Amino acid sequence: MDLFIQLTLTGLTNGAILALAALGFVLIYKSSDVLNFAQGEFLLVGAYVTFAMLAQFGLHWTLGMALTILIAIGLGVLVERLVLRPMIGEPIISVIMVTIGLSSLLKAIVSTIWGNLPKAFPPFIPSQPVQILGATVGADRLWAIVIAMLLLGIFTFFFRRSKEGIAMRAVADDQQAALSMGISVKKIFAWAWSIAAATAAIGGVLVANIVGVSGELANFGVRVFPVVILGGLDSIPGAIIGGVIIGLLESYTGGYIGQGLNQVLPFVVLIIILMIRPYGLFGQEIIERV
Amino acid sequence: MISGIFHTTYEKDMALRRTHAQKIRIVIVIVFLLVFPFLANRYALTLANQVGIAVIGAIGLNILVGYTGQISLGQGGFMAVGAYTAGILTARFGMPWWASTIVACFTTALIGTIFGIPSLRLKGLYLAIATLAAQVIILWVVTHWSALTGGVDALVVPDPKLFGIKINTDFNFYWVTWGLVGIVTIAAVNLFRTHFGRAFIAIRDQDIAASVMGVDLFKYKLLAFAVSSFLVGLAGALTAHYRNIVTWERFTVDVSVLYLAMIIIGGLGSVTGSYLGATFMTLLPVLLTNLGRAVKTSFPLIDSILPFVQQAMFGLVIILFLIFEPEGLNKIWKNIKDYFRLWPFSY
Numbered sequence: 001m002d003l004f005i006q007l008t009l010t011g012l013t014n015g016a017i018l019a020l021a022a023l024g025f026v027l028i029y030k031s032s033d034v035l036n037f038a039q040g041e042f043l044l045v046g047a048y049v050t051f052a053m054l055a056q057f058g059l060h061w062t063l064g065m066a067l068t069i070l071i072a073i074g075l076g077v078l079v080e081r082l083v084l085r086p087m088i089g090e091p092i093i094s095v096i097m098v099t100i101g102l103s104s105l106l107k108a109i110v111s112t113i114w115g116n117l118p119k120a121f122p123p124f125i126p127s128q129p130v131q132i133l134g135a136t137v138g139a140d141r142l143w144a145i146v147i148a149m150l151l152l153g154i155f156t157f158f159f160r161r162s163k164e165g166i167a168m169r170a171v172a173d174d175q176q177a178a179l180s181m182g183i184s185v186k187k188i189f190a191w192a193w194s195i196a197a198a199t200a201a202i203g204g205v206l207v208a209n210i211v212g213v214s215g216e217l218a219n220f221g222v223r224v225f226p227v228v229i230l231g232g233l234d235s236i237p238g239a240i241i242g243g244v245i246i247g248l249l250e251s252y253t254g255g256y257i258g259q260g261l262n263q264v265l266p267f268v269v270l271i272i273i274l275m276i277r278p279y280g281l282f283g284q285e286i287i288e289r290v
Numbered sequence: 291m292i293s294g295i296f297h298t299t300y301e302k303d304m305a306l307r308r309t310h311a312q313k314i315r316i317v318i319v320i321v322f323l324l325v326f327p328f329l330a331n332r333y334a335l336t337l338a339n340q341v342g343i344a345v346i347g348a349i350g351l352n353i354l355v356g357y358t359g360q361i362s363l364g365q366g367g368f369m370a371v372g373a374y375t376a377g378i379l380t381a382r383f384g385m386p387w388w389a390s391t392i393v394a395c396f397t398t399a400l401i402g403t404i405f406g407i408p409s410l411r412l413k414g415l416y417l418a419i420a421t422l423a424a425q426v427i428i429l430w431v432v433t434h435w436s437a438l439t440g441g442v443d444a445l446v447v448p449d450p451k452l453f454g455i456k457i458n459t460d461f462n463f464y465w466v467t468w469g470l471v472g473i474v475t476i477a478a479v480n481l482f483r484t485h486f487g488r489a490f491i492a493i494r495d496q497d498i499a500a501s502v503m504g505v506d507l508f509k510y511k512l513l514a515f516a517v518s519s520f521l522v523g524l525a526g527a528l529t530a531h532y533r534n535i536v537t538w539e540r541f542t543v544d545v546s547v548l549y550l551a552m553i554i555i556g557g558l559g560s561v562t563g564s565y566l567g568a569t570f571m572t573l574l575p576v577l578l579t580n581l582g583r584a585v586k587t588s589f590p591l592i593d594s595i596l597p598f599v600q601q602a603m604f605g606l607v608i609i610l611f612l613i614f615e616p617e618g619l620n621k622i623w624k625n626i627k628d629y630f631r632l633w634p635f636s637y
Contacts, residue, residue: 035415086613092414093361094612097554100547101608108602112595222426222543225419264430267423274408274420 006135007255008248013141015247016148017210020203022224022231022239023151024196030234031168031192034084034095038103039200040221041110046072046201047121047208047217048110054122061124065205069198076197077190084189107218118214125209144206151199152240159236164191172234226266229273232283241281304483311627327464335460337576342467343528344568348552349478349561350521355550356558357482358514359494360409364402364421366545367428368519370538372398372526374432374439377447377536387450387531394527395520401428402519409511413497425543433538445536463532470528474521478561481517490514494559551604555611557620566619574607575600 025039036042049071053064083102087095126139159165170178171188179185207217227246231238246266254262279285297303327335347369354360372394379390405424409417432439439445449458450466457463481487489510492500501507530536548571556567582596592599615621 035418083609083613090612090616092418093355093550093554093558094616096361096415096418097550098609098612100550101605101612104547104605105602105609106605108598108600108605112598112602222422225422229419260430260434264427267426267430270423271408271420271427274412274416274423278412278416 002134003255005133006137007251009132009135009137010141010255011248011251012244013137013144013247014251015244016141016145016240017203017207017243018220018224018227018247019148019240019243020144020151020199020206021220022227022243023148023155023203023236024199025224025228026231026234026236026239027155027196027199028192029228030236031172032084032189033172034087034099035233036196037096037099037221038079038106039196039224040218041103041106042072042075042197042200043204043207043220044110044215044217045075045106046197046204047213048114049201050205051119051121051208051213052114054124055119061122065202068201068205072197072201073194076194079197080190080193084193085186103218103221107215111215116215118212118216121208121213123209125206138210140206140209144210147202147206148240148243151202152236155236164188168192223266226270228280229270229278230280232280234284235280235282238280238282323468327461332460335464337573339460339463339467339532341569341572342464342471343525343532344549344552344572345471345565346474346528347522347525347549348556348564348568349474350518350525351549352553352556352558352560352564353478353481353490353521354514354518356553356560356563357487357494358490358511358518359497360406360511360514361414361418362421362518363418363543363546363550364405364424364428365522365549366541366543367405367425368398368402368522369526369529369545370428370432370541371401371519372523373530373536373541374445374526375523376527377445377530378438380450380531381445381447388452391524391527391531394530395523398523398526399516399520402522403512403516406512406515406519409515410508422543422546425546429538429541429543432541439538442538445530447530447534447536449534450531457531467528467532470524474524475561475565478521486510486513486517491559548604551608555607555618557618560618560620562623563618563620566623570619571604574603578603 021039021043024042025036028034028036028039046068050064050068053059053067054061057064059067079102083098084095087098125143128139129136130139130142155165157165159169167178167183168188168191170181170183171185175185178188203220204217207220211217227242228239229242230245231240231242246269249265249269250262253265273280326338330338347365351362351365354362375397376387376390376394379385379393380387385393405421405428408420412420433442435441449456450463451457452466455462457466482491489500489505490513492503492505493507493510493514497507526541529540533540552567552571553564554567555570556565557563578600579596582592582599586592611618
């Protein structure tokens with residue numbers, strides 16, 4: 001029973017981290033129909049920039065985080081303007097490939113500046129072990145859950161209530177109609193990319209705080225695919241719930257079965273979901289059938 | 291109006307080589323390929339073999355992605371199937387290298403077809419994600435099925451032999467690789483003159499229209515996966531016999547991305563494009579390494595950042611091509627030809 005509680009807790013926290021990584025991914029897909037293969041690298045950039053701010057320049061963590069988020073927003077706008085805008089109207093394979101090229105470029109830039117040796121993250125999030133129902137879990141992992149829930153709330157509110165959020169949904173639904181209602185589609189895309197980059201930066205910091213700063217962080221870019229497909233590519237609650245389900249799945253298979261099965265099972269689930277319910281649990285059922 | 295060469299009879303339109311210039315060029319290329327190994331040094335021959343294997347893999351992927359329009363991120367995994375099948379059969383069961391290569395091709399075709407099944411319901415980016423999952427699953431099986439593949443350890447494959455001659459030098463292997471490249475090229479070019487190839491192109495251009503016209507989507511999509519994987523498996527098996535060693539690191543998702551980059555930079559839906567792209571992407575890192583050596587005296591730091599420069603250039607080249615010349619090197623080559631054909635009255 002203890003093992004079960006321990007595994008559940010680990011799974012939940014891993015799920016929250018996956019969900020954070022998936023959130024930016026969903027945001028971009030939701031507003032611009034672009035599958036961002038460079039999401040893992042956005043996490044990487046966020047983690048390394050924060051690392052530089054705190055450990056190399058010795059800033060206070062509030063200031064460091066604020067600067068990181070600003071830089072991430074700048075990066076998002078820059079990427080949208082320089083790389084993604086020329087891709088509007090191009091075939092899907094071009095759009096996929098351009099984000100893959102971007103991921104390679106970002107990873108290379110990060111490695112050139114900071115090298116590729118893993119580094120310890122400056123501990124500004126408390127990480128002492130906490131006892132819950134007889135199981136032990138790091139406080140930093142609990143913070144990941146809290147922040148994931150917080151962001152979920154903010155974004156749900158943002159998309160339901162705020163003018164920009166509704167404009168984003170309009171753009172995702174029909175770009176032509178949105179344009180004729182006076183919405184600047186370009187501005188919306190810039191919004192989406194900067195928000196996604198900022199969320200990814202926060203996610204990157206939380207993950208780096210738990211696993212350390214290294215190139216491994218970029219692997220989250222691949223690991224979020226089962227999460228977003230399970231939850232539905234265009235659903236924010238889907239990203240969170242998908243993250244939790246995949247996190248628990250990984251944790252239980254890792255704990256009870258082992259043999260590295262936890263690395264591959266999410267992808268088996270991914271293929272099954274794609275075969276029977278390609279729009280995921282909460283996605284809009286608009287997928288084109290062949 | 292597009293300028294260029296237009297045909298007035300069906301015979302001419304169906305011909306493999308349509309103009310005199312094309313015939314002359316093909317002869318020049320063949321003569322060059324035949325003379326090259328006698329003039330080149332060992333290093334150039336190594337590169338030539340790598341390019342040859344990449345060309346086979348790129349043509350295979352282009353049949354699926356460029357001609358049939360089914361995006362695949364599973365290339366690395368399928369190459370692994372080919373390489374491990376060939377390697378295991380030759381190393382563990384003493385099968386001759388050519389036999390294991392043939393078995394590897396068919397095995398990869400089978401695995402490719404199985405992972406192609408989702409394509410019957412999925413399109414575009416959903417299919418890309420499904421094939422990415424295939425890549426992850428195949429690589430996981432390869433690294434965890436230790437009893438068969440040796441797990442994360444390298445599998446050592448003996449030197450191939452043909453007519454009693456050991457093919458253990460780059461010079462010998464050159465003839466194997468480029469002989470196969472020749473066969474694959476002729477097969478691929480001819481494939482698109484048959485109803486199979488035409489059905490593939492019809493599926494790419496408009497699948498619903500294709501099915502209305504009597505193209506069985508189920509059959510032809512799986513066939514495209516099978517044909518493509520067959521060639522990809524051949525490339526994988528050749529890697530195994532050429533390198534004498536099979537490790538999982540050679541077949542990661544980066545390889546899938548590399549091959550996709552080859553066909554996009556070369557030109558989707560073009561055999562010439564596969565050649566150009568495979569050559570370009572194989573030689574680019576080599577060129578950068580040599581450039582790095584050349585400037586080493588003035589920038590001693592270059593050694594430590596060279597791998598990152600290569601990675602950055604890889605990403606940059608993909609982005610720049612997609613923004614400025616989405617139809618790839620093949621289109622640039624066409625533009626050059628058009629320029630000279632129309633000169634001095636180009637418009």
